[in-house]
Amino acid sequence: MIKYLLRKRRKKESLFKYIMSVLHLWLGLLSSVIIFIVCLSGSIYAFKTQIENLIDSDVVYIKSNNSSKIAIDTILNNFENQFGGATNITVFKENNKSILVSSFSRNNIGVSAYYNPISGELLGTKNQNSIAFFDFILEVHRFLLAGDVGKFINGVAVLMFIFLLFSGFIIWLPKRINQLKKSLKIKLDAKFYRVNYDLHRVLGFYSILLLFFISVTGLYVSFHWVKNVVIVGLGGDSIVISDTNIALKASLSSSFNVLFDDLSTKENTVIKQKSDLQTLLIKTDSVLKYNGTKVIQLANENTKSININKMNTDNLLHFYVPDKIEFSIDGKVRKQELFTNLPLHEQFKLIAKPLHTGEIMGLPSIIIYFLISLVGCSLPITGFIIWFKKISKNNV
Structure with a gap:
């Protein structure tokens, strides 16, 4: 042998x-x-996101029109009345997408529901089979x-x-420079x-x-x-x-x-914010003046703050990089973390996952x-x- x-x-x-x-x-x-x-x-x-959106296309996508959108607080109230406390709300930058509201417990068990941003009605929840499939794929990829x-x-x-x-x-490496061309081609015939x-x-x-x-x-x-x-x-x-x-x-x-969970697992009970989220979204857009997907992380007993992450693609390479504004539960700005102002090692921490998966520049x-x-x-x-x-x- x-x-x-x-x-x-x-x-x-x-x-x-x-x-x-x-x-x-x-x-x-x-x-x-x-x-x-x-x-x-x-x-x-x-292709997790693309496949899930395709499977759930009837609830992910809506007919885009010029009608004014309902306040995000109304959608949050609808979710809480139907499923209990929420942990995350995703407001997509595309006008033809619904709003995603999710709840995750310490056991990583929860629900993700899509709502019409105009009427506030529940359109449906994420397909459980696709969630289970990609959880399995991720378990294979990470832990075999x-x-x-x-x-x-x-x-x-x-x-x-x-x-x-x-x-x-x-x-x-070829022995001679004149062999380089041969080393770069596949002789298919x-x-x-x-x-x-x-x-x-x-x-x-x-x-x-x-x-x-x-x-x-x-x-x-x-x-x-x-x-x-x-x-x-x-x-x-x-x-x-x-x-x-x-x-x-x-x-x-x-x-x-931490890097692969789409939604943050909350160890603490979600607490009620004292300011309306719609106002916080307006404040966020007034500071971060670009069109991007916003993810609202609701307050819990540990942080007692509301974090709004907004994805910015208005840069030279069109990288999906996050900017963050942290609010207190009464709506005051605690901290602004602009990606461009962070040191290099902090920037890398934020984009390590999309760099690994290829999501950093979107579908291409x-x-x-x-x-x-x-x-x-x-x-x-x-x-x-x-x-x-x-x-x-x-x-x-």
Whole structure:
């Protein structure tokens, strides 16, 4: 078996490139199944919002007209009368979308309902089957359905994958500059094994930067030391975890939950605000003068504040970046957090999730991430075929 995992060093092959090639094979075989699962589940989850909106299209979308919209407080009252206390309200920037009101308890159990922004009537709730499906996909992507053990295996496999990207690039590098053109093309009219070989090398090269970026942002929410390296590298303070800092330890251990939950899980009872939300929305729009989706996080016993996050795409790259205004329950502005004014490491914390999933630039970047994730799925398969062909040839 060893001879299949430790090939002979080629003539004029550098020792460094030989070692990279052997490690590329070993780590590729070790991590191939996990990488395939992670990339496939990630590519499916990338379209979560679009698929859910398609399934719930009859309640998500409304006929757009020039009628004035009802006060958001009326919609909140309707929700509370029908389902109990709410935690989040989403007011989409598109005029043809309904308003989403949600409630989540400490057990992450709640309801998400869509309301007509003009009449205030209940249009329906989110499809429970689609919610269950994407919860399953996310559990596979994060934990491999094996809890903390699966999370650790997942993280180690992704670390291996990052090394595979580096070693793959070293192996790909042509010996001479005149061979570069050949290394950038797939010879589709060749035999199967040659096409497979080209697919592995060429697609791997073209996707290396994005796959590396997706992998690193995934590790950011998996391992404390990666989070620390990124934050310090971006100018923030080192995060120190000790037995006396249990709250921080718990916060970091649940970082995937924080980044991937569409709605915040509330540990505390929602408290009644003393000011009307419609006034707060008007105040928000007077400060943040652009058209963007607004998410209202209602007050609870812990924060005793109302946070309104507004998504801004009025920037050079049209990134979906959040600005936040924090209000007291009596409607006074406590704090304004404009994304552009935050230090770099704080900006990264806010956009780590959309950077990882591809949502950062909307549907165009989601499609790109989807295709790149499919390439990530293919690399373990094409790589295994290359290795299997070699051992089959040696057995002949």
